Amino acid sequence: xxETTPETRAQRRANDVVLDVxxxxxxxxxxxxSVEAIRDLTFxxxxxxxxxxxxxxxxxKTTLLRCIAGLLDVTEGEIVLDGQTVTEPPRGMAVVFQEYxxxxxxxxxxxQNVERPLxxxxxxxxxxxxxxxxxxxxxxxxxxxxxHPWQLSGGMQQRVAIARAVAYEPQVLIMDEPFAxxxxxxxxxxxxxxxxxxxxxxxTVLFVTHDIDESVxxxxxxxxxxxxxxxxxxxxxxxxxxxxxxxxxxSAPRFAELxxxxxxxxxxxxxxxxxxxxxxxx
Amino acid sequence: MSTTxxxxxxxxxVALPLVLFTLWWVASAGSESFFWPPLSDILAAFPxxxxxxxxxxxxxxxxxxxxxxxxxxxALGVALxxxxxxxxxxxxxxxxxxxxxxxIPPPVxxxxxxxxxxxxGSTSKIVTIVIGCLWPILLNTVEGVRAVDEVLVDTAKxxxxxxxxxxVHVVLRGASPQIAAGARQALSIGVILMVISELFGANxxxxxxxxxxxxxxxxxxxxxxxxxLGLLGVLLSVIFRLVETRALAWYRGVRDANRxx
Ligand SMILES: Nc1ncnc2c1ncn2[C@@H]1O[C@H](COP(=O)(O)OP(=O)(O)OP(=O)(O)O)[C@@H](O)[C@H]1O
Ligand SMILES: [Mg+2]
Numbered sequence: 001x002x003e004t005t006p007e008t009r010a011q012r013r014a015n016d017v018v019l020d021v022x023x024x025x026x027x028x029x030x031x032x033x034s035v036e037a038i039r040d041l042t043f044x045x046x047x048x049x050x051x052x053x054x055x056x057x058x059x060x061k062t063t064l065l066r067c068i069a070g071l072l073d074v075t076e077g078e079i080v081l082d083g084q085t086v087t088e089p090p091r092g093m094a095v096v097f098q099e100y101x102x103x104x105x106x107x108x109x110x111x112q113n114v115e116r117p118l119x120x121x122x123x124x125x126x127x128x129x130x131x132x133x134x135x136x137x138x139x140x141x142x143x144x145x146x147x148h149p150w151q152l153s154g155g156m157q158q159r160v161a162i163a164r165a166v167a168y169e170p171q172v173l174i175m176d177e178p179f180a181x182x183x184x185x186x187x188x189x190x191x192x193x194x195x196x197x198x199x200x201x202x203x204t205v206l207f208v209t210h211d212i213d214e215s216v217x218x219x220x221x222x223x224x225x226x227x228x229x230x231x232x233x234x235x236x237x238x239x240x241x242x243x244x245x246x247x248x249x250x251s252a253p254r255f256a257e258l259x260x261x262x263x264x265x266x267x268x269x270x271x272x273x274x275x276x277x278x279x280x281x282x
Numbered sequence: 283m284s285t286t287x288x289x290x291x292x293x294x295x296v297a298l299p300l301v302l303f304t305l306w307w308v309a310s311a312g313s314e315s316f317f318w319p320p321l322s323d324i325l326a327a328f329p330x331x332x333x334x335x336x337x338x339x340x341x342x343x344x345x346x347x348x349x350x351x352x353x354x355x356x357a358l359g360v361a362l363x364x365x366x367x368x369x370x371x372x373x374x375x376x377x378x379x380x381x382x383x384x385x386i387p388p389p390v391x392x393x394x395x396x397x398x399x400x401x402x403g404s405t406s407k408i409v410t411i412v413i414g415c416l417w418p419i420l421l422n423t424v425e426g427v428r429a430v431d432e433v434l435v436d437t438a439k440x441x442x443x444x445x446x447x448x449x450v451h452v453v454l455r456g457a458s459p460q461i462a463a464g465a466r467q468a469l470s471i472g473v474i475l476m477v478i479s480e481l482f483g484a485n486x487x488x489x490x491x492x493x494x495x496x497x498x499x500x501x502x503x504x505x506x507x508x509x510x511l512g513l514l515g516v517l518l519s520v521i522f523r524l525v526e527t528r529a530l531a532w533y534r535g536v537r538d539a540n541r542x543x
Binding site: 106151 | 431433434436437439440441442443444447451452455458532533535536539
């Protein structure tokens with residue numbers, strides 16, 4: 001793939017919005033009490049962007065992702081994917097759930113877990129074998145295909161979930177705190193893996209994390225959410241070079257600046273700071 | 283028990299029966315009691331009682347009825363349990379009725395069923411077994427289906443598993459440990475009902491034979507019948523466990539993994 005400069009990328013994308021979240025509001029009701037999780041979110045995501053979403057715990061990040069994935073009805077507003085309002089799980093979207101361990105089928109082997117969505121899509125057997133092998137290879141699990149998920153460590157299970165999402169060859173990849181359970185070393189490797197896959201596949205990625213460093217290192221853009229009920233606190237553009245490196249990027253002065261800025265925002269969000277009134281974006 | 287050596291395991295399994303058998307032998311040796319004949323007399327009566335034509339006229343038909351009734355109950359219980367477990371509406375609609383029928387002890391139904399299906403044929407007996415075995419399977423299937431992890435269900439939706447695949451690969455597999463628990467309960471109920479269903483009217487069958495021996499004071503023969511029943515129970519339970527071990531290997535794996543963590 002040829003490297004394009006940030007400018008031309010940005011231009012190309014401005015006209016090609018893949019995901020549009022308009023005035024999203026979500027209130028959970030039930031058992032006689034209602035929780036307003038999301039107050040008002042409006043943002044759009046250009047095709048092929050890697051967008052990180054950060055916010056305090058309980059801010060409604062998972063809620064937002066579940067709405068986008070069509071697993072949760074919105075209370076107010078609209079989510080439009082490729083020109084179509086999302087009312088059920090859209091095709092061409094893969095999700096890595098926060099509860100990665102519970103999202104793997106324990107009665108299937110690792111291979112079968114990755115293969116199942118492809119079978120459903122009618123991919124022929126030989127192609128399937130190759131795609132699954134490549135995906136497992138990419139996450140470093142080439143040798144664990146015949147194991148069952150419960151025979152693997154938490155970090156390995158997480159990688160199976162990622163392999164399944166990648167093998168699905170989605171247009172949009174949603175990841176909800178996918179690296180929460182892995183050690184720092186594996187985490188760094190998986191971060192680079194996500195960047196590499198994103199570049200290779202040209203897929204749009206929505207990546208939720210509570211790790212500020214991670215969001216700056218990974219993202220092209222960071223959506224900082226307020227605490228519940230959620231609005232957008234700031235839409236931060238990450239103007240770091242496209243080529244990222246664990247050591248170099250993380251020690252760059254600009255990285256420190258962005259990190260400090262997002263950190264401050266989150267700190268303020270935790271203290272309950274909200275924009276005066278809540279329209280999104282700056 | 284962490285014994286993995288199969289010989290050792292068999293040793294463990296048969297040790298207690300051997301001890302009991304020996305105790306019975308010793309305690310009953312030389313017994314003059316009419317109702318407690320020596321075990322040696324009972325064993326002597328065994329071959330003539332069961333290895334003659336009775337095996338085809340009584341034993342095998344009883345076992346066939348048991349298996350047919352049990353498998354029908356299994357199919358029916360799972361087929362009904364899945365929609366009831368999946369849909370809240372169906373559950374609200376069906377659950378009170380189920381609770382009512384479940385509260386009726388199945389033996390009570392035998393004469394009622396026989397009234398409709400006749401005392402002598404196999405139909406009434408099979409129906410009795412089906413109805414008795416149905417409840418534990420049905421109710422456990424409902425619970426099992428409801429307990430399938432919602433993250434798995436969401437995963438199935440996101441990756442667009444077809445309805446059929448979702449039922450087979452997610453719902454049924456996810457509920458299978460609980461279904462197996464119900465099926466195990468149903469198995470012992472089935473054996474009991476196999477016997478009870480043969481007690482009304484003039485009948486043939488394993489259960490009917492035992493009762494006829496008792497009524498005609500053929501006491502050693504009666505005891506042999508009880509031993510046959512016991513052996514049948516053991517055999518069925520061994521087969522059940524073999525199937526369960528294969529189908530639920532993953533479940534034990536998950537449990538052990540959680541315990542180890
Ligand atoms: N099914 C539900 N019913 C009622 N309230 C809910 C439900 N799910 C989530 N909530 C509430 O909505 C809010 C947002 O939850 P959500 O899981 O989206 O947060 P989050 O940002 O993903 O948090 P975390 O970073 O801890 O994963 C929380 O206050 C939570 O208690
Ligand atoms: Mg969450």
